[in-house]
Amino acid sequence: GQNIDQPTEMTATEGAIVQINCTYQTSGFNGLFWYQQHAGEAPTFLSYNVLDGLEEKGRFSSFLSRSKGYSYLLLKELQMKDSASYLCAVRNNNAGNMLTFGGGTRLMVKP
């Protein structure tokens, strides 16, 4: 089976930087995805990591360490519209390459 852990909630200030962590335990790791989900809306794809290191996309970056079973999503220059849930999902090639999601981290950005 798989175990994916994320903090339930985080609060940050507009303009600041926030790091959302995700730890996982899985055999057959085959990639990690981050999604953003605004309340009442569909999750939308943010980033994908399969090799160790940092992937940068504008204000958002995602980091992966396979040996530690650890990833983080870094959001810079926070805006009010970044208030959303952030979902970490791990692909497992021992389970038909299915994606398993963590419970999500609800981020509240305050002025």
Added chain:
Amino acid sequence: DVKVTQSSRYLVKRTGEKVFLECVQDMDHENMFWYRQDPGLGLRLIYFSYDVKMKEKGDIPEGYSVSREKKERFSLILESASTNQTSMYLCASSFPHENSPLHFGNGTRLTVT
């Protein structure tokens, strides 16, 4: 842009009713998925399909079945709805490549009374 369309945004059904949730995607994706999303439990995979007429159980298939008669359409069926199936249901699709992200529909909020 990929569009994944779920037929209903909100549904209210009675216990014991047969319920059909429909999902259509327009990007010729081979893979399609049904998840349910509950507070504190995240997204859990019910069923998925890698091709027409093909289906595989996910983590929580009990009480559900699926149908994929055409590539673009994946239906979730609740044979006899129960109150513990009250949830947000999300359909998703993707290409089969390992780095292909899922594209989600807007969800169907089902209430079983």
